[in-house]
Amino acid sequence: MTIHFGPAGLGPVKDAVKTLEDYSKKGLEACEIAFTYGVYIKHDEDMKIIKEAAEKNKIKLSIHAPYWVNLNSSEPKKIQESKERILRCCEVGEKLGCYRVVFHPGYYGKMFPEETFDNIRNAVKDMQTIIKEKKWKIKIAVETMGKVNVFGSVEQIHKLIDETGCEFCIDFAHILARDKKVDYELIKKLFGPYKQWHCHFSGIVYGDKGEKHHKKTEKEEWKVLLNELEKFKDKDIVIINESPTPVEDSIEGLKMWQGLR
Numbered sequence: 358m359t360i361h362f363g364p365a366g367l368g369p370v371k372d373a374v375k376t377l378e379d380y381s382k383k384g385l386e387a388c389e390i391a392f393t394y395g396v397y398i399k400h401d402e403d404m405k406i407i408k409e410a411a412e413k414n415k416i417k418l419s420i421h422a423p424y425w426v427n428l429n430s431s432e433p434k435k436i437q438e439s440k441e442r443i444l445r446c447c448e449v450g451e452k453l454g455c456y457r458v459v460f461h462p463g464y465y466g467k468m469f470p471e472e473t474f475d476n477i478r479n480a481v482k483d484m485q486t487i488i489k490e491k492k493w494k495i496k497i498a499v500e501t502m503g504k505v506n507v508f509g510s511v512e513q514i515h516k517l518i519d520e521t522g523c524e525f526c527i528d529f530a531h532i533l534a535r536d537k538k539v540d541y542e543l544i545k546k547l548f549g550p551y552k553q554w555h556c557h558f559s560g561i562v563y564g565d566k567g568e569k570h571h572k573k574t575e576k577e578e579w580k581v582l583l584n585e586l587e588k589f590k591d592k593d594i595v596i597i598n599e600s601p602t603p604v605e606d607s608i609e610g611l612k613m614w615q616g617l618r
């Protein structure tokens with residue numbers, strides 16, 4: 358049973374090597390590169406340097422794909438562009454030695470959940486075909502979503518991975534915001550069979566419609582989550598912290614985890 362802690366965000370390319378060394382010195386073992394507003398690492402040489410630094414410092418890298426993705430748009434062109442954005446992350450992520458590209462699946466628009474599911478499943482399968490053709494090792498991971506009126510409940514995400522074999526990102530803050538509670542028994546039932554878990558975590562402000570924004574992770578919140586995860590015997594878990602202070606919060610989680618072991 359292993360948990361790798363790390364922040365969302367690598368920061369500027371020019372500081373990346375130093376940043377990874379710094380994370381490693383702090384005991385962190387993961388980092389999610391934020392391509393949320395675009396794929397900002399552009400040169401092959403930079404990718405190579407960052408990949409080597411991550412390997413040297415034993416940091417597991419992942420990518421967060423752009424927010425501007427909707428695999429259930431009513432416009433085919435927008436679905437195509439969304440797939441291309443995720444696949445561009447895969448291409449760059451492969452060169453960076455990343456193991457996952459996390460993405461937000463899409464919106465309902467005017468469609469029913471069933472139709473939405475079918476469209477997203479088809480788009481995921483299309484991307485998997487290309488990833489296979491290119492012989493990339495990187496895997497796409499669909500994230501549980503925090504707003505009530507978008508696709509991405511734990512049940513929907515589970516059905517999607519069941520039907521496509523894609524990877525997943527369990528965002529515990531999103532689940533709390535969407536469902537107003539985290540049903541750990543349900544999560545264990547749905548995701549328990551999978552050994553490798555990629556997770557997001559932070560404090561969160563939410564209302565009736567779900568997620569409003571992320572906030573600092575409270576000690577008590579870490580405690581509840583880690584106590585639940587501690588019950589597993591054989592999982593390999595990455596927890597990416599997405600609070601406004603993700604490095605400090607990751608260190609806090611790591612220290613608490615070490616205290617539990």
Ligand SMILES: [Zn+2]
Pocket residue numbers: 421461500
């Ligand atoms: Zn996300």
